Each structure stands twice: as C-alpha cells, then as structure tokens.
Amino acid sequence: MSVNDLFKQDLKVINMGLKSFHTDLKSQGVPAIHVNWKPKAGGKKKMLDLLSKINKSN
Amino acid sequence: MLLQTTIKRNAYYDSVTLMLISRDLQKLDGVDEVLVGMGTDLNLDLARDLDLATSDFDTLTSNDLFIAARFDDTQISMQAIEDAFSELLNKSSQSDDDDDHQPPTLRSALQQMPGANLVVVSVPGQYAAAEVEDALDAGLHVMLFSDNVPVEDELHLKQKAVEKGLLMMGPDCGTAIINGVPLCFANAVRRGKIGVVGASGTGTQEVTVQVHKLGEGLSQVIGTGGRDLKEQIGGLMMIQGFEALIANPETEVIVLISKPPAPSVAQKIYQIAKTSPKPVVIDFIGGDRDAIEAVGAIPCVSLEDAAQKAVAVIRRQPAVDFTGFILPSEQIERIVEDALAKLKDDQNELRALFTGGTLADEAMKLLGDRYQVFSNIPLSPEMAIENLQDGRGHICLDLGEDQFTRGRPHPMIDPQTRTDYFKSHVDERTGVILVDVVLGFGSYTDPAGAVADSLREIRQRLSAHGKDVVVVASVCGTDLDSQDLNKSVATLEAEGVIVMPSNAQAVRLTDMLMQGMKGA
C-alpha cells in the first residue's frame, strides 16, 4: 500500500511504546490498539539467539 | 536516613511513565531522593550519581524494574513507597479504556486489527529496529519516535520502506499529521492544501501552527526524523515524502523543513524541486538561498516565513520575505522602550530557555554571531555552554537535548526541568528571558501555567534586589489544541510576558531588547 494509498484511507493505528500516544489517538476517535510491549523474550540474548535459530523459514 | 532498593524482576514499563512516577514519589513526605526505572546502564549510572546505589544493583538487568529510595524511616517506610508506586502505576494504566485488550506483540495486534495501516513505535531504541522491520514486512507504514537507533539500521529500514513504497518516519521523529490526525507531538490544525515534509519536530509544529493562524490548512505533514538528510541516509524519507506530496491531489504547495542537508542530499532534493509541478517552499534553516532559488523553489528566512510564503502561494500573492513584525513598528518600539525601562544598568544578560529543539536552533541562527551566546547548541565550538565562566554571559539552552533528559521526561512533556533552570540560571544580572511555549498533543497540560508560575517565583526573588525582568515568549499552538492558544497567551500576559505571534518575531524582539541593554 503506497503512501498515497494511505492518504486515502482512514488511519488505523497500532501503538507500541508510550501509552500517552495511544490515549491521544483514542481521544480523537482514531481506531488504535496499544501493544502491551515488552522486549522480545524479555530482552534475554540467549533466548533471542535460540529463537532466531528455529525461526528461519525453509 | 535509610537507603533501600526494591526490585521487580522481568517487569516492563515505559520510560515516561516511570519518570513521571519518580517525580510524584519524590513529593512524598520523608522521601529525600527516589528513582524508579528499568535497570539499564543509563539509569543505574543516574542512580549512582544520586547516591542511591545499594548492593542490590549488582543483580539488576535491564529487564528488571528498580525503586531506589533514600528516606527518613521515622516518616515513611519502603513498603509505603512501594504501595504509592503501585497506586500511581494503576492510575496511569487506568487512564483509558480498560476494556480494550492490549496484545503483547505486533503480530497479535495485527490479528486483532487486520486493517491496521500505521504503527507508531516509541520503544527503547535498542529494540526499535526489529519492531519496525516486522511492521514494514507486514506492509505497514511506520512512525518511529524512538531515538538511539543505530544509523545503519535507519538506512536499512528506510531502504526497505522506499522499496515497498511505505513511510518510515524517523528515528527520532516527533511530529507528523497524517490524514488530519496529529501523531505524537503535533498540534490540532485544520485540513487544507499545504503539504509539509519536516526533519525537525518543533520546526514542523511551528510551521503548521503558523499556517493555521493565517487561515489556511494542512493536507499531510510527514516527518523524516532528524538524521534523514545526513550523507549516510541520503534524504530517503524526505524524498519519499516529497514525491508522495507531488502525487497527492489534495496538496497544492509543498514545504520542506530541515537543518541544512549534506550537500549531496541537498542536490537530490533540488533536482526533484526543479521538476516539481507544484510550488515548493524550502526552509533549510540557515541554508543556501541562491541554490534554492536557482531550481525555482522558494527559500525562507524563518519557520514563520515558510508558512507565510506557502500561504501566499496558495492565495496567489507574492511570496515576500517576512523579516519584521505583525504589529506596527511604533508599537514594537514602544514595547521595547517600556521593557528596557524596567531594567537596571547591570541587567544585560539573555536567558533563552527552550523546550523545542528547532525553535532553539532558529533563535540561535536569528540572533546570529552579533552576540556571544553560550549554548548547548552553539554556533561555534568556543561558545559551548561548558566554556561559560562564572555563569556570566548570554545563555540559550535547548533543554530537550540528551544531556538534560537523562532520567527526566522531555521538557515538553514535563516542565520541571525548565522550572529548575529558571531557578538556577536566572539572577539579578538577567535582562531578558526568552522562552517557547509548545502546546498540542504530547505536550504538558498547561505549559503556559508552568512558565507563569516560574515567573512569579523569579519576580519575587528579583524584587528583593529591587529588580524586575523582561520576558518574551511565543506560543506554538492553536485555538484547537487542548491547552488553548488564547488561554495560554492570556495566562502569560497576565504575568507581564510579552507574547509574540511566532518564534521568529519573539527572537527579533529579543534582539531589539538586547541591542537596547547597556553593555550587552
């Protein structure tokens, strides 16, 4: 979907990070989901490495 | 005094929430110093600097939350501090719809909202690139607010975005207005025919606000992030946005805003401007006028000027440099005279305290090198703020810069930092105080009120020396913003602030005041 396609649509936003941004979008009536974000695998390097080993598609 | 640390393992909360909670916990009776944060190296250093470190710190990882407190245990207990923390946390998470499920990942968010078209990312910089990659792979446009994203990642992500025809606004992109929806830090402005691509957050805000004031409106406001026009990134998003606006039916005039780009990047932009079927207004703040004119684009002398020229083009009026004031010159002279009359001879220093980076930058550029202004964004290395001796001299600070936001929310979100600097940096030698007051989404609920409060404190302090001070401000906001432009202006004027209609005019007035101050 190109940039000008986006300009023709209604915004539907996924917010990841600061909650205040989500709150502001909702207050404007913009459909928005707030992701209850945590670092993937809790940011633990060992787990991330293990996951990336098996997440390769083939 | 007791020094204790509470640790919550594998908890995660966003940095702004935690910093605001820190600030509130600080107010509890019996608390001497408290810091709440994730166990990142940055936060641990900060805690150590505040003498809050305990042996528990050794066990902290960046995935753990810590509450470090020094408190008088006859007045308060660690448990009470923890309870207060939980209460504040609950309050902040109940601020809106408890009913909406908050999915834990982008993937599950997409399952919940299959029609999503934009992702706003403001997670810590080290994790941001991976999230943006997933978003672009899923065909979504991205606004990347996070900073501290490696430049190699930015390049890779922008290349991917360009390939897929997607927006990747950022990193460090604070402002955008897409389809009339203000995103992150942006003002409520009317829709219209002027399209903007901006590499500077508050610079973009100022331009949109001025356009609105002049009665015109914005079609799309695209952010690029502060690093986009550096050599390494090559202006990828500025070009992407520029071309999108050229193709956008609603846009009749295009405004580009940035600090001066790397020469090769400027060239690329000029080439597009040259063949653009729509008029292009280019504000490369302090940039090469001739080069811009040579390709048929319209150069600018200030952010306000960029807005004025864009509006002029829409109205088929001549796009003339706006270098003066809206008020008649006699009135301006009277304002200056009356203001200077309030000052004693030894009050000849400037204290410019900005929350908006680009607004501070514009101030520095407009004041030029006619004055020796020490700053954390100096025009030349000798004028770096560290070189200031005994606190004597002109000072202009961008309080949103990294060095001032360690462990503290950005001053646009929380006025405390500037409040502190009003206290510490304004004294009996200060003649003029210059500030920006930024309204809109993302900004504090009453920035004008916070400035007014600080001024009351300053005036009280200075009156003990039989002195007063001159304060000049501009309010970057509209009547549609929740903080209300008119109300904000009234609040400031009630405290005797000279409120100018734009940052540029506020700076120009300050220039006139400085010329009038003895020995400035």
Next chain:
Amino acid sequence: MQNVIEKANKEALEIIQNGQPTLIGLGIAEEVIPGMSKDLFLHAGPPVSWERMSGPMRGAVMAGLMYQGLAATPEEAAEYAASGKLRFDPCHHHDAVGPMAGVVTARMPVWIIENKAYGNRAYCTLNEGLGKVLRMGAYGPEVIKHLQWMEAVLYPLLKETIEIHGPIDLKIMIAQALQMGDEVHNRNKAGTSLLIREIAPSILKTSFSNEDKIAVLEFLNSNDHTFLNLSMPAAKATLEPAGKVKHSTIVYTMARNGTDFGIRVAALGNRWFTAPAEIIDGLYFPGFSMEDANPDIGDSCITETLGIGGFSMATAPAIVQFVGGTPKDAVRYTTSMYEITTEESQAYKLPPMNFRGAPTGIDIRKVIETQVLPVINTGIAHKEPGVGQVGAGIVHPPMACFEQALEAYVNLLEDEGLLED
C-alpha cells in the same frame, strides 16, 4: 525450520482436538495402573525424593503408608519413607494424575478413563472431599478411616454403577460444565452436578443396600470437587498421545510436587524441565497469609495444559471472587492465553468469549517470545501437613522451565543436523 515446526504442531493439535476421554470404569491401583506395586507410591508433579518433599506431600505419604498397613503411627511412617524401602515416582510416569499431593498407593481405587480416539488410558483416585484429607497431607485416624470407607463402599458401588450405566463421555460433560460456570479445575460444581445426575439412576440400580446408596450419593453431593478427579485424567488422556510428536514445541504436561514445577514438551519426550514452584499470591482465608502457604502443588494444572481450568477462566466468572479480581480480569486472562497457544478448542466453547474455543496447545516459543506465562487457578495448601486449604489464587509456572526446554529443543535439533544452513 519454521515449516517443520508448524507441521509438527499441527499434528499435535490434531491429536489433542480429536481426543475422546471416556469414563469406562473403576479399578484398584495395583491392578490397573501400569507398573504399580506395593512398594511404589505415585505422587503429583515431577520426580522428587522424600528429602525434598514439602509438608503436605510428606503427610500424604505418611497417610498412605498407614493406609497400606506398612506403618502404624506417623512416626513409623516417616521412618519407613526415609528408609529407602519405598519407591516414589510421578503419577505422570504411570498414565496417572493426582490433585494436590496426588499420592496414589497400591490399594487405592481409581477412576479409569480411556481416550477412545487413540486407545490410551489415564487414572486418578477418587476425590476424598474437603477438610482433613490425604491429598492435603493429613494423616490422622479419620483420614485413614475415610479412605477405608471409600475402598470398601464407595469404590465397589461406583464400579458397579458404571458397569450398569455404561461409559460416560467426559468430553461432552466437560464442554457442558464449561458453559455452566465451571472451569473444571478450581470450580467443579456444575460438572459434579452433571455427573451425579447422570449416574444417580444407575446407583439406585446397584446391588448395594439403601444405606450405602444414600451414603454414596450424600458423599458425592457433599464434595463440589468430585468432578475434578475426572476432568484431570480426561485432560491427561487427551494430551498424552500428543507427547510423542517429533519436533513439536507443544507443552503436554505441566505439574507441581510442592517443591518443583515441571513441564514436558512433545519433541522432548519424557524429559522434565523443572524450577522451584512458586508461592501463590492469592486470597487467603481469614487467619492465614502467604507465610503459611506451601509452594504450588498438584497435577491439577493438567487442565490448564489442555486449555481448560485457568485458561478458560472467562467462562467461570464466579471463580474470581475466590482468587481475587473481577469478571473482566477473568476475560483478560483467557484473552491473553490465546497469545501463547496454537488453536482454539473445537469442543470446549466459552460463551463469554463469544463462544471462542478454549486456548489450546501451549507453544514454548510463544511463551518465551511474549513473556506471557500460562495462568493457573489453584488452591493453596498450608505448608504444614494436614492443615488443608488456606486460600486460592493465580499462579504461573516459572519462566525458567520454558527457557530450559527451549534450549534443550534447539540442542536436539542441532544434534539431528536440522539447523544446518
């Protein structure tokens, strides 16, 4: 590798979805449980030695020894247990499951459940009721007396009842209970009612005295958790065949022994991945607090492993009063379980979730990626043997179990040469 895993997990889910847990009768442990013998005591959770057993588990072992006649007093029992003359093994290693201490001894009667789709069976003792009971670690004379009644009267009567009635489809009964406010782990009122209703006529048709029939009906009726000892082996029988699917990252066992929490993953067969069981932060009965609590104990989270129990909390709003929270919280918990599971149950539909199927097939990859841990609704036992339940609440397995399992899984794939590029 993604495709291989997706295929394996699909296969595991098909097995789970196809499960047909059916109550086919009752038997005596020694006669029907594979590998059972007089010197073997089964227990809940992963393997644990007498030395490491918590209070309730020890109390249950001591009660079991006195019930078996191998000891006359608690002191003798404790000595015997420590002597090495007694072997211990998880129920799970013998196709069985047990709530709380989950101790199964040779002469105990057990329900027999058969998974009609794959032929495998699962066993569970009959629920003793509330108060001072063996599964909570009580070992007083009234405990033994009650067990003897269950062996002498309850068991043979129920055995004949099922023979008269014929097999009972537990999948359907659980599905109905889930739509009547049960989650069939901590709340079993509806399931117990459905069971009694179903078998009451057959009870009456048995050859036993009126006195015995009345006693049995009154006993079944006095204990809301009668059905738990059927929902657990039903879940066990459903999940067990999935535990053989190569390369599948689906969890087919979660269990605690009061000291450790253990999980087993399909690809990794019988290997347990354990970490210290947690103390539950829940609602304590008046007079009790977290200090009195035993760490998490019991095989009953086999229900959550299947996607019922705490995973289906949304459908049992009444449970939240017991564990602390609101019906909205219950919905939130169930909703978040979809993040870590693979499919929605075809059989178990949850009305408050717009009849979405229960979140089924816990994937260790998703647990680690999202950091969302399975939610378990559980009772809390007093750490001293025999005091009984002191509260209820929500508990999670330790993340360490899943992390260890993921590491073992990747090592396995590497050993098989599947991760070459």
